[in-house]
Amino acid sequence: MDLGHNILSILIWLPIIGGVAVLIFGDEGDSRSARASGMRMLALGVSLLTFLLSIFLYRNFDTAVATMQFVERVPWIESLSVEYYLGVDGISAPLILLTTFITPLVVIAGWDTIKSRPAQYFAAFLILEGLMIGVFAALDAILFYVCWEAMLVPMFLIIGVWGGERRIYATMKFFLYTFLGSVLLLVAFIYLYVQAGDFSFFSFINVQLTLLEQQFLFIAFLLAFAVKVPMWPVHTWLPDAHVEAPTGGSVILAAIMLKMGGYGFIRMSLPMLPDGSEYFAGLMIALSLIAIVYIGLVAIVQKDMKKLIAYSSIAHMGFVTLGFFLLWSLDGGTGAELGMTGGMVQMVSHGLVSGAMFLCVGVLYDRTHTRQIADYGGVANTMPVFAAFFVLFAMANVGLPGTSGFVGEFMVILASFKANFWFAFFTATILVTGAAYTLWMIKRVLYGEVANPQVAALKDLNRREYVVLGVLALSVLLLGIWPAPLVEMMSATLQQLVEQMGQSKLAAL
Amino acid sequence: MTWNDFAPAAPEIVLLTLLCAVLVADLFVKDENRAITYWLSLGTLLLTGVTLVATAPEASTVLFDGSYISDSLSQILKLGSVILVGVGFVYARDYLQQNKLLKGEFYVLSLFGLLGMMVMMSANGLLTMYLGLEILSLSQYALVAFDKDSKSGSESAMKYFVLGAIASGCLLYGISWVYGVTGSLQFQDIAAAIIANPDLSAMPLWFGIAFMIVAIAFKFGAVPFHMWLPDVYEGARTPVSLYIAAGPKLAALALILRILGDGLGVVHESWQGMVMVVAVLSLIVGNVVAIAQSNIKRMLGYSTIAHVGFILAAVFCGTEQGYSAALFYTLTYAVMVAGAFGVVILLSRQGFEAENLGDFKGLNARSPWFALMMLFFMFGLTGVPPWVGFIAKVTAIDAVLTSGFPALAILMVLASVVGAFYYLRVVWYMYFSAVEDRSVLQAGFETRVVLSLNGLAVLVLGVLPGWLLKLCIDAIG
Numbered sequence: 010m011d012l013g014h015n016i017l018s019i020l021i022w023l024p025i026i027g028g029v030a031v032l033i034f035g036d037e038g039d040s041r042s043a044r045a046s047g048m049r050m051l052a053l054g055v056s057l058l059t060f061l062l063s064i065f066l067y068r069n070f071d072t073a074v075a076t077m078q079f080v081e082r083v084p085w086i087e088s089l090s091v092e093y094y095l096g097v098d099g100i101s102a103p104l105i106l107l108t109t110f111i112t113p114l115v116v117i118a119g120w121d122t123i124k125s126r127p128a129q130y131f132a133a134f135l136i137l138e139g140l141m142i143g144v145f146a147a148l149d150a151i152l153f154y155v156c157w158e159a160m161l162v163p164m165f166l167i168i169g170v171w172g173g174e175r176r177i178y179a180t181m182k183f184f185l186y187t188f189l190g191s192v193l194l195l196v197a198f199i200y201l202y203v204q205a206g207d208f209s210f211f212s213f214i215n216v217q218l219t220l221l222e223q224q225f226l227f228i229a230f231l232l233a234f235a236v237k238v239p240m241w242p243v244h245t246w247l248p249d250a251h252v253e254a255p256t257g258g259s260v261i262l263a264a265i266m267l268k269m270g271g272y273g274f275i276r277m278s279l280p281m282l283p284d285g286s287e288y289f290a291g292l293m294i295a296l297s298l299i300a301i302v303y304i305g306l307v308a309i310v311q312k313d314m315k316k317l318i319a320y321s322s323i324a325h326m327g328f329v330t331l332g333f334f335l336l337w338s339l340d341g342g343t344g345a346e347l348g349m350t351g352g353m354v355q356m357v358s359h360g361l362v363s364g365a366m367f368l369c370v371g372v373l374y375d376r377t378h379t380r381q382i383a384d385y386g387g388v389a390n391t392m393p394v395f396a397a398f399f400v401l402f403a404m405a406n407v408g409l410p411g412t413s414g415f416v417g418e419f420m421v422i423l424a425s426f427k428a429n430f431w432f433a434f435f436t437a438t439i440l441v442t443g444a445a446y447t448l449w450m451i452k453r454v455l456y457g458e459v460a461n462p463q464v465a466a467l468k469d470l471n472r473r474e475y476v477v478l479g480v481l482a483l484s485v486l487l488l489g490i491w492p493a494p495l496v497e498m499m500s501a502t503l504q505q506l507v508e509q510m511g512q513s514k515l516a517a518l
Numbered sequence: 519m520t521w522n523d524f525a526p527a528a529p530e531i532v533l534l535t536l537l538c539a540v541l542v543a544d545l546f547v548k549d550e551n552r553a554i555t556y557w558l559s560l561g562t563l564l565l566t567g568v569t570l571v572a573t574a575p576e577a578s579t580v581l582f583d584g585s586y587i588s589d590s591l592s593q594i595l596k597l598g599s600v601i602l603v604g605v606g607f608v609y610a611r612d613y614l615q616q617n618k619l620l621k622g623e624f625y626v627l628s629l630f631g632l633l634g635m636m637v638m639m640s641a642n643g644l645l646t647m648y649l650g651l652e653i654l655s656l657s658q659y660a661l662v663a664f665d666k667d668s669k670s671g672s673e674s675a676m677k678y679f680v681l682g683a684i685a686s687g688c689l690l691y692g693i694s695w696v697y698g699v700t701g702s703l704q705f706q707d708i709a710a711a712i713i714a715n716p717d718l719s720a721m722p723l724w725f726g727i728a729f730m731i732v733a734i735a736f737k738f739g740a741v742p743f744h745m746w747l748p749d750v751y752e753g754a755r756t757p758v759s760l761y762i763a764a765g766p767k768l769a770a771l772a773l774i775l776r777i778l779g780d781g782l783g784v785v786h787e788s789w790q791g792m793v794m795v796v797a798v799l800s801l802i803v804g805n806v807v808a809i810a811q812s813n814i815k816r817m818l819g820y821s822t823i824a825h826v827g828f829i830l831a832a833v834f835c836g837t838e839q840g841y842s843a844a845l846f847y848t849l850t851y852a853v854m855v856a857g858a859f860g861v862v863i864l865l866s867r868q869g870f871e872a873e874n875l876g877d878f879k880g881l882n883a884r885s886p887w888f889a890l891m892m893l894f895f896m897f898g899l900t901g902v903p904p905w906v907g908f909i910a911k912v913t914a915i916d917a918v919l920t921s922g923f924p925a926l927a928i929l930m931v932l933a934s935v936v937g938a939f940y941y942l943r944v945v946w947y948m949y950f951s952a953v954e955d956r957s958v959l960q961a962g963f964e965t966r967v968v969l970s971l972n973g974l975a976v977l978v979l980g981v982l983p984g985w986l987l988k989l990c991i992d993a994i995g
Contacts, residue, residue, distance in 0.1 A: 086909070086984045086987060087984055087988070088984065088988055088991055089912070089913070089916065129886075151912065154903065155904055156903075158902055158903050158908070159902065165942070165945075166945075169945075169946060169949060169950040170949050176950065177946055180946075184942060185935065185942075188902075188938050189932075192932065192934060192935055193928065193931065195912070195915070195931060196915060196924070196927050196931055199915050199919050199927070200924065200927075202916070203916070203919050203920050
């Protein structure tokens with residue numbers, strides 16, 4: 010087996026096989042037994058190995074070309090022309106790296122906080138990791154869809170088994186909402202297959218479609234991706250799911266699963282349905298602005314920390330969709346590319362920052378078992394190191410220059426300025442609302458007098474938590490100060506994409 | 519006539535001979551040795567299966583003056599039903615023993631039913647089809663009532679019998695009209711007569727078709743002829759419910775493919791509308807009503823109705839692609855539902871009948887492996903990848919979209935979202951609810967192995983469906 014040729018398959022199957030091994034090997038009886046700790050080491054080992062292999066992918070990734078790299082293509086279901094077709098380009102590679110980077114952190118974060126059925130817990134995360142990488146690497150619509158939906162199953166169990174009090178309501182809502190969104194995507198894929206002859210994304214990009222067809226298909230795509238992003242008004246599952254999920258589940262949801270909506274838009278809606286996208290660009294921009302302004306305001310009044318971060322995620326994901334759909338409001342190509350680059354950087358940055366914020370809340374929750382802001386106060390007095398980290402991530406969430414949050418937001422605001430003053434005006438309100446909800450939460454939780462005996466008894470970060478938050482803090486700063494490698498990685502692909510979007514499919518008809 | 523003239527019919531001949539032997543042997547077996555009947559029945563199935571494979575004809579062969587056909591469609595359906603009946607026997611054994619129901623009748627009646635199914639699958643004319651259907655139906659009526667002390671069993675058997683007799687009457691009546699119009703009972707001759715004289719596809723033929731569709735819809739359990747199905751699933755003993763849910767669905771598929779496809783395929787415009795109405799109603803009613811069920815057997819009954827809607831939607835296309843999609847869907851559906859009933863049988867032991875959804879509470883804590891298998895079946899039935907239900911859904915939607923009915927395709931997927939709720943509820947009870955009963959499920963060695971294979975088949979077929987899809991396409995082509 011040649012590593013260079015099969016690296017994507019290895020990245021997908023290693024965690025899945027590892028997850029099955031953990032499930033078989035794991036001892037459900039006692040979470041402190043030697044066998045249970047061996048199982049944890051196995052889970053960590055598998056996720057770290059996957060990360061190292063993805064570094065190999067990064068090292069061998071050619072940033073100069075826009076075409077797919079590390080392509081693997083074999084027939085899978087011949088009678089349906091379905092292929093096992095994998096490949097990465099500048100859009101998917103950063104997201105795969107994000108996935109492999111976050112998963113080991115989630116494994117470490119759940120190390121000894123998960124008491125019941127740890128083997129099933131870690132197995133679910135590893136299988137989920139493989140499926141998520143599959144979503145980003147798939148170039149065949151059915152393969153993509155298989156990973157896209159199969160992913161719901163481990164997450165359904167993670168929220169339902171290890172979640173909070175209202176976990177069953179939250180997880181059923183999560184599953185049904187996303188399932189409803191994605192079934193129409195399946196119909197759209199099969200419709201495109203009937204037109205194009207096979208399921209490859211490139212056939213879908215090349216097939217000719219009328220405007221009416223593109224409009225219907227766009228709506229089907231939109232439902233699937235908008236639920237995942239999530240965009241206003243189909244965002245309501247997210248606060249529930251986030252609040253009830255265990256910390257690890259929240260991190261994966263916010264850091265990676267939300268990115269799949271954005272990825273869907275940029276990988277499918279834009280190049281496959283350029284005229285449909287143009288037709289609906291105004292709607293998309295409007296929905297994005299509503300998310301940024303309105304959801305930003307909603308976040309301010311939240312009393313629950315996880316809910317606050319969940320709403321903040323929705324607002325920040327508004328930047329992503331805004332950046333992607335600016336093309337038709339701009340005359341030149343550079344502005345559009347800037348907006349898209351901004352959207353992509355924002356996805357990666359938000360993955361790190363929101364993941365870190367949820368981990369911080371998890372640290373507090375593990376100690377006190379409450380997420381209510383009102384139950385805290387003066388935490389900085391008892392947990393100074395933790396407070397430093399939390400403030401750093403809050404600043405990144407606000408978009409302070411020097412943190413990763415700044416880069417993407419700035420690019421999108423800049424691009425929207427070129428498009429229309431009012432877009433930029435509304436977009437920039439996040440600088441105010443974002444600061445308001447994040448910093449106000451920080452103030453109420455961290456500063457002031459020690460609020461109650463529970464807070465007074467808090468212990469600062471242990472070594473495990475220190476490592477997780479430290480690694481995330483470093484990457485947030487690194488990406489903020491020196492985003493060039495990330496931007497370089499995707500520039501060639503995005504350039505090509507902007508060209509593709511400019512070519513109407515209607516002319517040839 | 520030589521032996522070679524009979525060879526394609528050898529599976530039925532072998533099955534009939536052996537099952538008569540089982541019937542006689544069972545007379546001399548004492549109650550405590552009843553397992554002998556069980557092993558003899560499994561042996562019968564094994565030999566029938568071997569004969570099936572060994573005598574598979576190269577090309578489709580017509581026997582007995584055109585009333586019997588052996589082709590790849592009949593081969594694949596027969597093999598499927600033999601396996602499903604065998605799987606049902608394995609699941610049922612411990613349950614029957616513990617409920618003092620381990621009697622020869624169960625096996626003999628099941629085998630007679632299988633004979634009926636196989637005759638239907640090989641029917642090349644309307645009369646043979648009717649003959650097979652009656653052999654199957656009479657065995658099923660008796661099976662439902664075979665626990666003679668059960669009131670609900672007798673009640674549902676009565677209901678099933680009365681309604682089933684009406685449906686058979688409808689079929690016969692329809693057959694007589696079609697015969698009157700076309701002058702033939704053989705499918706190829708019917709098709710030829712219609713092609714030769716296009717004026718035939720007028721009112722009288724229509725009338726006959728309508729009656730036959732009533733009967734087909736009844737046997738499938740499609741709305742509005744579905745009333746018997748949940749009652750029978752609930753009233754019958756669980757192994758009998760399993761039997762009715764799995765194999766006979768394959769026979770019903772043969773019924774519809776042979777009559778509407780082989781015989782009346784040339785006038786598919788005249789039955790498309792009726793099948794569409796039945797399919798749409800089944801999709802909606804089945805899925806919506808299943809949500810309200812608290813009894814797992816009734817829930818699986820309504821879910822069957824919903825899946826029948828999917829199958830009929832594929833048949834509705836009237837294309838080869840649609841027929842092969844329906845075939846693939848039915849085969850995989852039967853595998854999944856057999857497994858689901860298998861777990862229900864496992865749960866009900868020692869005089870305790872697991873019927874309520876609540877009985878699944880905390881199953882993950884009691885027996886994680888069986889809970890995982892049930893999870894496979896539930897997600898498979900929902901149509902979530904990577905389980906095989908998803909591929910079945912894709913083939914059916916593909917057929918519908920290729921024929922140009924996007925609205926029906928959208929209705930199908932939306933109905934499956936409604937369906938997701940009640941399947942997920944089982945997973946929710948198994949994984950998320952607190953344990954009430956800590957006892958571990960007891961299962962014999964064969965049950966353990968077969969159930970695991972059943973569950974893994976649902977997963978493996980979903981990941982590697984290519985070969986079965988190809989078989990289904992070849993069977994229709």
